[in-house]
Amino acid sequence: MDPHRLLVFREVARAGSIAGAARSLGWTQPAVSQHLRHLERRAGVALVVRRPRGVRLTEAGEVLLRHADAVAVRLHAADDDLAALAQLRQGTVRLAAFPSASAAVVPAAMSLLGERHPGVDVRLREAEPPEALALLAAGEADLAVTFSHPGQEPDDHPGLVREAAGEDAVLLVLPDSHPQAVSTGPPVELRSLAAEKWIAGCERCAANLRRTCEEAGFVPDVRHGTDDYVVTQALIARGLGIGLLPRLALDAFTAPGVAVRPVPGLRPRSLHLVHPREADQIPAVRAAVRALRDVLAPAPG
């Protein structure tokens, strides 16, 4: 059953004549006539009875018309649905972001996106950068917010596009009873903290800590490890160690009893938006990228 012919037949039924259908289709009468003939030949049944003033549907024609109407309705619905997706009246974005971004930047971007395109739905999944990339590669996420510390080359999966999205300063976090916690004091030198006990974060953050300390001439004495920045600060507040935390995490939450101090020469981590190359063909994802960019652009640098 050729669906195109089916729709031509539907037009014949609607117009009540072959010539009438041809007029509404902008064709000549024989064109429609041929389509109808092919349908009837293939079906082995007459679909219409030719009469002087037009045509009249046979029983088979009536049956076929119902199917034709159903098909036409579906085609129309398909058009509408695709248009809704294209015009951002609908759509879902599966977003993967690391925890500290999820706390502040992502909610802001989601609410911006929600203002611009109320129909677009964002589903957030918290994931550290490596896992986020794996989700993208597996097709289980559409967009990821990742970071990498200086000197850490982000592993590039094929088919994924990485876009710089600003920087996020890395800051020293001390108990507020610490001698160097005074914000009016002289700039903190990292090497002066060689004897401290350290608390390391996620794997990549721990690597960054080791590398940074090595550059300053010592090996940090890492006593604890947690990728939860609330836990990290609780430990620090109790005097169990000191650590480095990114500004995004501290913006989201700063514990009482800790002090935050910049360390000259401590390089920020860079933020990225990562998405499949063809994401700009998907309006909802493109809009989410724009919203994230707009939130990150005037952000911590």
Added chain:
Amino acid sequence: MDPHRLLVFREVARAGSIAGAARSLGWTQPAVSQHLRHLERRAGVALVVRRPRGVRLTEAGEVLLRHADAVAVRLHAADDDLAALAQLRQGTVRLAAFPSASAAVVPAAMSLLGERHPGVDVRLREAEPPEALALLAAGEADLAVTFSHPGQEPDDHPGLVREAAGEDAVLLVLPDSHPQAVSTGPPVELRSLAAEKWIAGCERCAANLRRTCEEAGFVPDVRHGTDDYVVTQALIARGLGIGLLPRLALDAFTAPGVAVRPVPGLRPRSLHLVHPREADQIPAVRAAVRALRDVLAPAPG
């Protein structure tokens, strides 16, 4: 939304790759690729994400796939329905027949048709020939059984085909007390009945009566008129008149108290099947015509 392309897309979704879809369609890979591209251009949304091992549907693709499936199901159902009609597993025939045929011939034909094609449904409507032709012309009947008396040219509507379907003898009906009622007696001469009171049937039958009597040299004294052959015979049995009735009517019903006698030279009426010219394109109607032919063929002549 081009439905053909939609089905190609459905095959892509099913196969999981463009090349795979091309294989199942018996096409080359670029053919399918182009269809997909056209769909995406028209829609303004990516439908699939191209990946090294094939394609993966986007959200828009998933939405479209549901519609495509629905369309495919409908097309299949349309094929099935038309096949059922073509193979006479389904179908309806609207039959118009005059009363005496409806009583005997038509039921036999309907039961024959029912044996041959149990799925075919016949709807009978009783109608005298002129009304039956009008029903055909108006498209409210598919097939008619009609008759015409000799000398009566049946009015031919355009687009209708008339087919001879045997003859139906016209017989004299008398009260059994009538002097000429004895079946062993000499042949009845019509002119010997010039002084009788007559009962006329339907309009065309009454015309035939008048014409026949005129040929025999007299004008019949028509006292009563009814197109109901049961009523006619009731009147005759009571001695209120005599009449001419066709064999089909007498086969269906002969009243007690009447005698039936052939009249030499009294010509039979001829029976016809009438249907629209394109009826042989409609399997159910064709089958009904065959069944009626088969019942009428060895019938009264």
Added chain:
DNA sequence: CCATGCCATAAGTATGGCTTGGGGGTCGCC
């Protein structure tokens, strides 16, 4: 590292579909 999938693009060809130009038929109106 080359082989083997996958996909896209560009150009050529051929099939199918639409048009043109006939003709037949019925209806309605001068």
Added chain:
DNA sequence: GGCGACCCCCAAGCCATACTTATGGCATGG
């Protein structure tokens, strides 16, 4: 009643769409 208007069909020609061939890029796996 003839004539125009309106259906419809058929046959042949032409054009456009759709499929093919040919080529190249890219990712994966032995």
